[in-house]
Structures are given as C-alpha cells and as structure tokens.
Amino acid sequence: MFPEPKEGKTRRVGFLLLPGFSMNSFTFAMEPLRVASKVAREPLYDCPVFSLDGKNVEASNGLRLEVQGDLASASAPENIILCGGHNISGFDTSDFMPWLRSIGRQGKVIGALYTASYYLAKAGLADKTKCAVHWEYLSAFKETFPEIDTSNELFEVSAKGFTCVGGTAGLDMMLNFISDLHGFELARMVADQFVHERIRDRREFQYFGLSARYSIQDQRLLRVIQIMEDHLEEPLSLEELSKIAGSSRRQLERMFSKQFNKSPARYYSELRLYRSRQLIMQTKMRIIEVALACGYNSSAHFSRCYRNFFGCTPLSERKLPSQTQKL
Structure with missing residues (x-):
C-alpha cells in the first residue's frame, strides 16, 4: 500500500x-x-x-x-x-x-x-x-x-x-x-x-455470524433474524416472517420465546429501537427522519416507544454525553 x-x-x-x-x-x-x-x-x-x-x-x-x-x-x-x-x-x-x-x-x-x-x-x-x-x-x-x-x-x-x-x-x-x-x-x-497467532485477511468480517453470536443452530430462526436486521426501515409482519421461516406464527413465537424469552414482535421492536439510538447519537438527522429510517410512521409514536424502552426521549438522549462503550 x-x-x-x-x-x-x-x-x-x-x-x-x-x-x-x-x-x-x-x-x-x-x-x-x-x-x-x-x-x-x-x-x-x-x-x-x-x-x-x-x-x-x-x-x-x-x-x-x-x-x-x-x-x-x-x-x-x-x-x-x-x-x-x-x-x-x-x-x-x-x-x-x-x-x-x-x-x-x-x-x-x-x-x-x-x-x-x-x-x-x-x-x-x-x-x-x-x-x-x-x-x-x-x-x-x-x-x-x-x-x-x-x-x-x-x-x-x-x-x-x-x-x-x-x-x-x-x-x-x-x-x-x-x-x-x-x-x-x-x-x-x-x-x-504481539503474540498474534494468525494474520487475518481483510475479507474477514468484523463480528461473529448470527449462529455464533447467539449460539443458535436452528436455520429457520437464523433466517428470520437476518431478515429482521435487513428490514428495519420497512418492518415485515409476523405472518410474512412466519412464511419465510416455513412455520406457523405460533411456532415462530415458541422459537423466540425459547431462545430469547421474548416474542418475535418484541425482539423486532428492540432491534429497531437500538438502530434508532445509533442514528440519534451519531448523526444530525431530524427525529422524524430517524423514526422513518427505523420503521415508525410518526415521530410521536417513535418518541413514546423510545422513552418506554430507554427511559428518555430521543431529543433528550441526543443532549446527553454518550454512554456507549468505545474502543
């Protein structure tokens, strides 16, 4: 180089x-x-x-x-x-x-x-x-x-x-x-x-794959989680996710309850909220822009969900010093 x-x-x-x-x-x-x-x-x-x-x-x-x-x-x-x-x-x-x-x-x-x-x-x-x-x-x-x-x-x-x-x-x-x-x-x-046993190639990914990250072997569940992560701006319905998993809605709910002790809807909602927090803290996007980017149709609904989960509004979060763990 x-x-x-x-x-x-x-x-x-x-x-x-x-x-x-x-x-x-x-x-x-x-x-x-x-x-x-x-x-x-x-x-x-x-x-x-x-x-x-x-x-x-x-x-x-x-x-x-x-x-x-x-x-x-x-x-x-x-x-x-x-x-x-x-x-x-x-x-x-x-x-x-x-x-x-x-x-x-x-x-x-x-x-x-x-x-x-x-x-x-x-x-x-x-x-x-x-x-x-x-x-x-x-x-x-x-x-x-x-x-x-x-x-x-x-x-x-x-x-x-x-x-x-x-x-x-x-x-x-x-x-x-x-x-x-x-x-x-x-x-x-x-x-x-450096006691560095292996020189990694640039093509290696930054973090563990989904299977290693969550210790999941069920390919149906892994596919649904990946689809959720790929569709945060336009969330899919549970019926659509169930179809992707090749299972019924009830079976999908049991899989998430067993693995994460929460419903697929709750898991999906938290993914979107964590993504919104990154955008709030790291960009100057308007609140409504963050809301739309994370699948919320209104800033009011988004702010309520955000406050209920994180304990503060998106606007007040932006004014606070970042608490995120840094390298």
Whole structure:
C-alpha cells in the first residue's frame, strides 16, 4: 500500500490524531510499523504524530499524547493516517476539511482508522465502491453517505488509500501491508511480537455470524433474524416472517420465546429501537427522519416507544454525553 520512499529505505507514515481519537485503534496501527523496524534492524518506517493545532491531544480514554506538529507539519509525510474517535462531529473542521482535500489533490496515500472514514467521505475522498466502517457506526454512515458502498470487512484498500474499522483490525491491516512490502516472514515475526497467532485477511468480517453470536443452530430462526436486521426501515409482519421461516406464527413465537424469552414482535421492536439510538447519537438527522429510517410512521409514536424502552426521549438522549462503550 505504502509507495516506495523518495529517498532511502525509510517510509514516512504520519498519524493525524483527531480530538477524542481511539487509543486502541491508533496503537494497533502504529506499533506494527515500529516493531517491523525493530525486528528488521533497520529504519523501515518513521511514524511522526500530529494534531490539528500542534497541541497535545486527548484520546477517548482520557490520556493525552504528545505530538510533533500541526496540520502544516502533517503535510510533509507521503502517507497520512487519520485516527478518529467516537465524537464524529464534536470539533471544528473549518481548517481540517480544506487541508484534507488539499492532501488528496497532492496524491498522497490517505488512510482512515475507526470513524475517520466519515471525514474522507465528507471531503469527497472516500472510495465509493468500498469503504470499511466500524459496525457501530455503519447505520449512521449509510444514512449520511448513501452513495458510498460500505463494507463489513476489516479494511479496504484502493488506489487512493485505505479505510479500516479500527481496533485489532489495524494490526492485521498493517501486518498485511508489511507482508506485501517486505515479505511474509517479517510480517510473521512482527505478529509473534504481539503474540498474534494468525494474520487475518481483510475479507474477514468484523463480528461473529448470527449462529455464533447467539449460539443458535436452528436455520429457520437464523433466517428470520437476518431478515429482521435487513428490514428495519420497512418492518415485515409476523405472518410474512412466519412464511419465510416455513412455520406457523405460533411456532415462530415458541422459537423466540425459547431462545430469547421474548416474542418475535418484541425482539423486532428492540432491534429497531437500538438502530434508532445509533442514528440519534451519531448523526444530525431530524427525529422524524430517524423514526422513518427505523420503521415508525410518526415521530410521536417513535418518541413514546423510545422513552418506554430507554427511559428518555430521543431529543433528550441526543443532549446527553454518550454512554456507549468505545474502543
């Protein structure tokens, strides 16, 4: 992925830490490059770290990291990796977005970790055929950028750069890059340093399949759950779901009661409400837009269901600090 350096053997890969960046995602992407130089006993990579204003930047876990420069300094490396956090729209991008578009025009390799793919898309630099997005932000991303084809895979690589869902996927991505550039043996040795027994391919999915996630073997039930997840905006009736499962409505209700101790209607409703919460917290969509995107015909009905389940209205939820577990 990273092109040959203009001078010498050292590739410069700069990391731009956005406010509230994920320390987890940053570490798993940067450390394999450092370790590769250590194992190879030569400076294969130089990894300077930057922030928007050149000041130390706070990660999502509260730790502050010292940086080497600001946006102007970050323009120097041929390869730039944006490190995002959970607070997608919580900082001023008036200087950042023009800088990012300028970097794109210069033909530099631009990578995005975790939620930073949002900024690539906003700047018009995301690959519209494939863009890897963390599963937690996938719904919000699709609603905000419907023209971009999103991916459930660990990372995606294009001629412009790459996107990565963050977390440990950054480690696998960098190990794949090291293997391509310096050979599998070096990548394996770097993986050993992390006690990482297997280098995952980019095509692997971010999370367990339905069967492993719920410990379900009944293919009829798995099919119904998948159909529910695929039809949140236009919910299907229980009769339609029963037909898909090849069972009666009563049989479907027994399957859900045995597996989840709740009715299929309740399970379906909770899926839609959890999806709506993601959109409330991660986008600026109007309440009625969120309601329609999750299968509710009116904002009033949606707000009542939301309050009954989460204990607060969608509008008040949006004003609260996010309590969602972050990487």
